[in-house]
Amino acid sequence: MTRNKTSYLRRKYEEMDEQGETWPLKQLETASRARPVVEGRxxxxxxxxxxLDLANDVRLREAAVDAIDRFGVGAGSDWSIAGYTELQDELHDAIAEFKGTEGGLSYQTGFSVNAGLLPQLLDDGDVYVSDEYNHGSIIDGIRLSPADSLVYEHSDMADLERVLRSARSDYNRIIVVTDGVFSMDGDVAKLDEIHRLAEEYQAMTYVDDCHGEGVLGDGHGITAEFGLEEEIDFQMGSFSKACGGFGGMLAGDQHVVDFAYNTSRTWLLSAGYPPAVAAANRCALEIIDEEPERVRDLWRKREYFQSELEDLGFDTGAGETPIVPVMIGDSKTAKEFAERLFEKGVFALSIVYPMVPRGGARIRNQINVGLTETDLDEALRVYDEVGRKLGII
Structure with a gap:
């Protein structure tokens, strides 16, 4: 019998599972909505x-169907070869208008923006200065670059200045990279202070706004929140979150966009996403522009839910956006908490190592505007019950 050369991976998985650090998958049986059916419940x-509850919006569905009627199901190729349609031009113009920049570009995913563009922006002798809590796609993208990288303590502006001061004399070019909204804690980057320090130390700025579009700045993201649309050098984001669609985006000066699609291997060497996706993405940007009340309602519901959780005695950590964490600590306890919530009709994800440091496990709640006050009150009742049974509150 041939020896199983991959058996070491089984052992690694079993060790992860024993520590409560695996990710069991749950099957969604309906469209993504406020009350979906998941595994028969x-x-x-x-x-x-x-x-913003747009993933199943009838207008996005209609835009997608119209695009299928015109252009078929698949792009047929990479955008750089033969898969590019007028829908992409329309979407790119919409991105630029939405983000308040000269140019816009869509990517196959948000991850592929960071993994494909960051390796191309700097050379040997340059340096990235990155927040320690930045998304894994930023970390991977920087690792692929010939440039060096330096890390500053999370949202610590004094430490950022210390790193920039030391880097200014040692490197040719510097880019400060930060998430806009940090996806595990739900806190917001101090983009105004980051920009001020970058200007002082002649550095460029790159912000990952994947959890900011549709949420901050009346829906236009963190640069609009701080009035920095024309000041941040590289703005990237996602259509797969508040926009309800799929794919990533980049916004900036037109020469930045031109450089990006001519050098990002993720853009050049991956098939374009279906025309239906491009049409739905553009529709989502229009809806966010036309219906600012969606964003206001989202924040109202978020404030209510977090306040009520805290009144029950839960620790909501650093959350200040519609990402509302409930801090647990131990990974196994967090996973058990999530399972008990699910058994009682509330689907909230446990976040464990390596997504967060060991000892920092939490339940991550993400509010969406489709949830009614009745839904939120029922979720809070279940939280109260499970939290008391597990001794969390």
Whole structure:
């Protein structure tokens, strides 16, 4: 019998599972909405990125169907070869208008923006200065670059200045990279201070706004929140969260966009996403522009839910956005908490190592505007019951 050369992976998985650090998958049986059916059970959805409840919006569906009628199901090729349609041009113009920049570009995913563009922006002798809590796609993208990288303590502006001061004399070019909204804690980057320090130390700025579009700045993201649309050098984001669609985006000066699609291997060497996706993405940007009340309603519901959780005695950590964590600590306890919530009709995800440091496990709640006050009150009742049974409150 041939020896199983991959058996070491089984052992690694079993060790991860024993520590409560694996990710069991749950099957969604309906469209993503406020009360979907998951594994045969209707649940209150607190685990999706669908902040503005657009993933199943009839207008996005109609735009997608119209695009299928015109252009078929698949792009047929990479955008750089033969898969590019007028829908992409329309979407790119919409991105630029939405983000208040000269140019816009869509990517196959948000991850592929960071993994494909960051390796191309700097050379040997340059340096990235990155927040320690930045998304894994930023970390991977920087690792692929010939440039060096330096890390500053999370949202610590004094430490950022210390790193910039030391880097200014040692490197040719510097880019400060930060998430806009940090996806595990729900806190917001101090983008105004980051920009001020970058200007002082002649550095460029790159912000990952995947959890900011549709949420901050009346829906236009963190640069609009701080009035920095024309000041941040590289703005990237996602259509797969508040926009309810799929894919990533980049916004900046037109020469930045031109450089990006001519050098990002993720853009050049991956098939374009279906025309239906491009049409739905553009529709989502229009809806966010035309219906600012969606964003206001999202924040109202978020404030209510977090306040009520805290009144029950839960620790909501650093959350200040529709990402509302409930801090647990131990990974196994967090996973058990999430399972008990699910059994009682509330789907909220446990976040464990390596997504967060060991000892920092939490339940991540993500509010979406489709949730009613009745939904939120029922979720809070279940939280109260499970939290008391597990001794969390």
């Amino acid at each position: 209707e649940v209150i959805m607190l685990a999706s990125n669908n902040y």
